[in-house]
Amino acid sequence: MKHLPAYYTFWHILGHYGLRWFAFAVLLFLMLPILVIVPLSFNAEPYFSFTPGMVSFDLDAYSLRWYADVFSDERWMLAVKNSFIVGIAAAVIATILGTVAAVGLSNPAMPFKRLITAFLLSPMIVPLIIVAAGMFFFYTRFNLVGTYFGLIIAHASLGVPFVIITVTATLAGFDRSLYYAGLSMGARPLKVYWDIVIPLIRPGVISGALFAFVTSFDEVVLVLFLAGPEQRTIPRQMFSGLREQISPSILAVATMLILISMSMLVTLEMLRRRSERMRSGAY
Amino acid sequence: MPLDRSDVFLRFDNVKKSYDQKTLVVKDFSLDVAEGEFLTLLGPSGSGKSTVLMMLAGFESVTSGDISISGKSITRTAPYKRNIGMVFQNYALFPHMTIAENLAYPLQVRKMTRSDIQDRVGEYLNLVELHGFRGRYPGQLSGGQRQRVALARALIFEPSLILMDEPLGALDKKLREQMQYEITRLHEKLGFTVVYVTHDQTEALSMSTRIAVFNDGVVQQCAPPAELYEKPSNAFVADFIGENNFVNGHVDTIADGMAKITLPEGGTITAVAAHGLAANTRCRISVRPEKLYMQDDRGAHDNQVSVRHVTHYYVGDFIRYYFKLQGGGDINIKFLNDSAAPDLKEGDIASLVWFAKDCIAFPA
Ligand SMILES: Nc1ncnc2c1ncn2[C@@H]1O[C@H](COP(=O)(O)OP(=O)(O)O)[C@@H](O)[C@H]1O
Ligand SMILES: [Mg+2]
Numbered sequence: 001m002k003h004l005p006a007y008y009t010f011w012h013i014l015g016h017y018g019l020r021w022f023a024f025a026v027l028l029f030l031m032l033p034i035l036v037i038v039p040l041s042f043n044a045e046p047y048f049s050f051t052p053g054m055v056s057f058d059l060d061a062y063s064l065r066w067y068a069d070v071f072s073d074e075r076w077m078l079a080v081k082n083s084f085i086v087g088i089a090a091a092v093i094a095t096i097l098g099t100v101a102a103v104g105l106s107n108p109a110m111p112f113k114r115l116i117t118a119f120l121l122s123p124m125i126v127p128l129i130i131v132a133a134g135m136f137f138f139y140t141r142f143n144l145v146g147t148y149f150g151l152i153i154a155h156a157s158l159g160v161p162f163v164i165i166t167v168t169a170t171l172a173g174f175d176r177s178l179y180y181a182g183l184s185m186g187a188r189p190l191k192v193y194w195d196i197v198i199p200l201i202r203p204g205v206i207s208g209a210l211f212a213f214v215t216s217f218d219e220v221v222l223v224l225f226l227a228g229p230e231q232r233t234i235p236r237q238m239f240s241g242l243r244e245q246i247s248p249s250i251l252a253v254a255t256m257l258i259l260i261s262m263s264m265l266v267t268l269e270m271l272r273r274r275s276e277r278m279r280s281g282a283y
Numbered sequence: 284m285p286l287d288r289s290d291v292f293l294r295f296d297n298v299k300k301s302y303d304q305k306t307l308v309v310k311d312f313s314l315d316v317a318e319g320e321f322l323t324l325l326g327p328s329g330s331g332k333s334t335v336l337m338m339l340a341g342f343e344s345v346t347s348g349d350i351s352i353s354g355k356s357i358t359r360t361a362p363y364k365r366n367i368g369m370v371f372q373n374y375a376l377f378p379h380m381t382i383a384e385n386l387a388y389p390l391q392v393r394k395m396t397r398s399d400i401q402d403r404v405g406e407y408l409n410l411v412e413l414h415g416f417r418g419r420y421p422g423q424l425s426g427g428q429r430q431r432v433a434l435a436r437a438l439i440f441e442p443s444l445i446l447m448d449e450p451l452g453a454l455d456k457k458l459r460e461q462m463q464y465e466i467t468r469l470h471e472k473l474g475f476t477v478v479y480v481t482h483d484q485t486e487a488l489s490m491s492t493r494i495a496v497f498n499d500g501v502v503q504q505c506a507p508p509a510e511l512y513e514k515p516s517n518a519f520v521a522d523f524i525g526e527n528n529f530v531n532g533h534v535d536t537i538a539d540g541m542a543k544i545t546l547p548e549g550g551t552i553t554a555v556a557a558h559g560l561a562a563n564t565r566c567r568i569s570v571r572p573e574k575l576y577m578q579d580d581r582g583a584h585d586n587q588v589s590v591r592h593v594t595h596y597y598v599g600d601f602i603r604y605y606f607k608l609q610g611g612g613d614i615n616i617k618f619l620n621d622s623a624a625p626d627l628k629e630g631d632i633a634s635l636v637w638f639a640k641d642c643i644a645f646p647a
Binding site: 175177178180181182183184185186187188189191195196199200 | 340341342362363364365366367368369371373375377378379388389392393436437440
């Protein structure tokens with residue numbers, strides 16, 4: 001522990017430690033509901049609470065039965081498959097569209113830049129329920145309700161703003177003379193983008209793609225409106241699981257989701273550090 | 284110095300540029316460059332030099348006028364088809380590629396075979412003395428080394444024209460001088476044509492075959508370095524290149540290119556009449572500090588004025604003396620720092636002399 005400044009009075013010291021404890025309490029408040037799920041998912045009994053056996057660390061009170069349940073339940077397996085199909089497809093579409101949009105918006109000659117940016121970012125600001133309702137009425141006309149394609153493009157549109165934001169952020173540090181240098185050496189604009197621009201903004205593109213994937217992965221409102229029974233995703237299955245068949249398998253799924261989210265956060269942080277290194281090393 | 288029509292390699296023909304459709308950043312820019320020349324665009328910052336270069340490279344459109352290379356207009360040619368090499372101030376090396384990959388890029392674009400690329404890259408790495416660095420990344424090189432890579436990368440596809448926009452601006456003084464030598468050496472060895480942009484007159488004077496002094500979007504004068512220094516064609520150039528004293532006067536008569544001028548205090552002097560100078564008008568006379576002498580050092584002279592000593596500064600290799608003219612106006616001279624340097628006190632009266640050919644009268 002660091003030494004406190006010598007001029008500290010009793011009240012300073014009280015404030016110092018008081019603030020620490022308060023911050024710790026807030027952290028606990030935020031984390032506890034999530035952390036509590038993890039041990040409960042190993043419950044040997046079909047309860048959502050700690051059994052006396054669990055509290056006394058009796059190994060028999062713990063089991064993997066809910067995990068086994070999830071992996072043997074075809075509804076859960078379908079939901080997992082759907083979540084990944086929709087999430088990956090939506091992330092790919094959102095990444096391509098968002099990257100192209102961000103690159104276009106970074107061109108100094110682009111007119112109406114602010115207006116177009118605001119328009120493209122609007123899915124992030126407009127309440128999801130409104131987007132969902134609007135899409136529902138729109139989709140019924142084209143028979144897109146209850147189709148994979150409909151759900152995928154709906155989720156892609158939610159992911160685009162994230163990609164635009166992360167790619168624009170990396171492009172802000174991009175030196176335009178690199179682009180000019182590529183042209184002067186005889187490469188066509190598309191080749192320069194492919195060889196020079198895209199590799200240099202790759203960290204932004206990848207973190208945008210991860211954000212787009214996560215957005216789709218835990219989205220439930222659009223799924224409720226637009227998906228049929230075949231397109232049920234994990235959050236949708238949890239939603240109905242909570243109401244219909246209360247079983248700790250939900251906790252097992254939740255634990256696995258926490259693990260996935262955490263690994264994504266770690267990936268993002270590693271990407272951020274890498275791009276920082278690249279920038280500081282290059283200039 | 285207008286070029287013979289057949290010698291012209293690069294030509295700017297009444298080129299104008301406006302970014303906002305209102306104000307012209309480049310006004311009526313016309314210039315001919317011969318093959319193999321080292322032409323420098325010299326001008327204060329914001330005068331539109333980079334804009335001219337960007338139009339030449341094709342990154343900015345030409346508002347009106349025409350740019351042609353070897354008689355063919357390139358105004359509507361895409362930048363990637365112009366075959367012009369470019370060196371940027373911030374090097375613009377691709378940070379994710381090694382030095383060898385950076386050099387290979389323009390050759391890959393031209394679909395050269397792998398072994399040809401390898402040979403050429405090796406050759407140019409030798410040329411800029413960076414052979415041991417082929418596998419390094421730009422971030423691992425010093426500023427001077429990066430600039431040499433940038434130079435090699437602009438030269439490696441053998442363009443006939445190389446553009447450089449303040450390429451040495453980011454280097455310290457010593458490195459800058461080394462790189463000036465390096466660039467001049469490569470220019471002499473390989474014989475490409477250079478259009479070089481700088482705001483540093485020393486750099487321009489020491490490297491160029493010709494300098495175009497640029498201000499307010501217009502070429503003020505285009506001439507070889509010595510001519511620019513000795514025979515500036517207007518007061519801006521006289522002031523911008525080197526140092527100059529400016530003294531006001533009144534033109535009495537002009538004969539054979541020489542003007543008889545009356546100074547405010549009543550004395551008369553003779554000066555070279557600049558283009559556009561008319562008799563019976565006011566004028567500004569320029570004379571360089573190193574062309575002025577104190578009376579006793581030289582017998583022969585054409586002009587003489589009486590001045591009052593104000594102060595002097597010890598610079599090292601020379602001493603700079605400041606004087607006031609009797610009819611108003613300041614004048615300073617440089618005196619070699621030797622035992623002959625006069626010991627003047629404030630208020631002392633001295634007499635300055637110089638030759639008529641060393642001073643120019645510009646229209647006021
Ligand atoms: N892309 C641009 N858009 C608008 N104005 C510009 C642009 N580039 C340069 N200018 C303006 O043109 C003028 C000349 O700039 P520049 O050619 O960069 O001068 P220099 O290179 O001589 O310093 C400046 O007033 C600058 O503000
Ligand atoms: Mg400039």
